[in-house]
Amino acid sequence: xxxxxxxxxxxxxxxxxxxxxxxxxxxxxxxxxxxxxxxxxxxxxxxxxxxxxxxxxxxxxxxxxxxxxxxxxxxxxxxxxxxxxxxxxxxxxxxxxxxxxxxxxxxxxxxxxxxxxxxxxxxxxxxxxxxxxxxxxxxxxxxxxxxxxxxxxxxxxxxxxxxxxxxxxxxxxxxxxxxxxxxxxxxxxxxxxxxxxxxxxxxxxxxxxxxxxxxxxxxxxxxxxxxxxxxxxxxxxxxxxxxxxxxxxxxxxxxxxxxxxxxxxxxxxxxxxxxxx
Numbered sequence: 001x002x003x004x005x006x007x008x009x010x011x012x013x014x015x016x017x018x019x020x021x022x023x024x025x026x027x028x029x030x031x032x033x034x035x036x037x038x039x040x041x042x043x044x045x046x047x048x049x050x051x052x053x054x055x056x057x058x059x060x061x062x063x064x065x066x067x068x069x070x071x072x073x074x075x076x077x078x079x080x081x082x083x084x085x086x087x088x089x090x091x092x093x094x095x096x097x098x099x100x101x102x103x104x105x106x107x108x109x110x111x112x113x114x115x116x117x118x119x120x121x122x123x124x125x126x127x128x129x130x131x132x133x134x135x136x137x138x139x140x141x142x143x144x145x146x147x148x149x150x151x152x153x154x155x156x157x158x159x160x161x162x163x164x165x166x167x168x169x170x171x172x173x174x175x176x177x178x179x180x181x182x183x184x185x186x187x188x189x190x191x192x193x194x195x196x197x198x199x200x201x202x203x204x205x206x207x208x209x210x211x212x213x214x215x216x217x218x219x220x221x222x223x224x225x226x227x228x229x230x231x232x233x234x235x236x237x238x239x240x241x242x243x244x245x246x247x248x249x250x251x252x253x254x255x256x257x258x259x260x261x262x263x264x265x266x267x268x269x270x271x272x273x274x275x276x277x
């Protein structure tokens with residue numbers, strides 16, 4: 001599962017965040033945060049609760065518009081674009097709190113992720129057998145079936161999403177984000193609330209998503225063992241400011257990170273990955 005021996009991704013950035021600041025009234029969620037994510041990279045954002053991690057993903061995905069600064073996707077300024085437009089430009093997203101349609105089947109939930117890729121309109125859809133609508137639907141269903149097989153959820157494909165255990169629902173949400181066919185995917189705590197076995201499975205899927213499916217990944221995750229094991233680079237936020245960025249080992253050795261994130265004083269020994277996992 002480790003990416004230690006994996007070749008470093010290409011140097012070309014697919015995501016650039018430049019001096020992004022965000023506030024809600026008198027509360028500063030983010031203050032002049034800048035970083036880049038390279039093509040093919042698995043980039044993790046960590047930090048204590050309230051550090052601004054999800055706010056950053058919301059600015060990248062278009063759910064929030066920053067008060068200042070810019071978000072660049074593949075060299076294009078998307079700061080003022082809606083989430084739907086960003087999806088068409090290759091940006092996918094999962095949420096910390098599940099956002100599935102609980103009354104719909106797993107298959108239908110995943111198909112929703114393909115909505116922006118549909119080319120037929122209401123008129124051609126009405127002529128289902130005579131137009132290309134049927135052929136288009138079959139093509140999209142084949143793509144969805146590939147995702148279902150990859151995430152090993154074929155046995156629940158017809159199940160109602162709201163009736164599934166939490167771990168499986170997290171997997172379905174990942175499937176829906178994959179259905180967008182993103183070049184870059186944002187994962188907001190994909191392993192939150194999972195047991196050890198579920199976490200190991202999800203970590204494997206994320207690594208394969210990055211290495212085999214070629215998706216650039218930006219991930220928020222609190223499990224430090226997983227973060228340090230699978231990430232190419234890590235950025236640390238504290239109170240909305242970036243305090244460190246670099247290779248996992250470099251970030252773990254950073255004194256400010258040990259104090260702010262791990263709760264370790266300068267004179268105390270550094271905890272092992274097993275201790276903080």
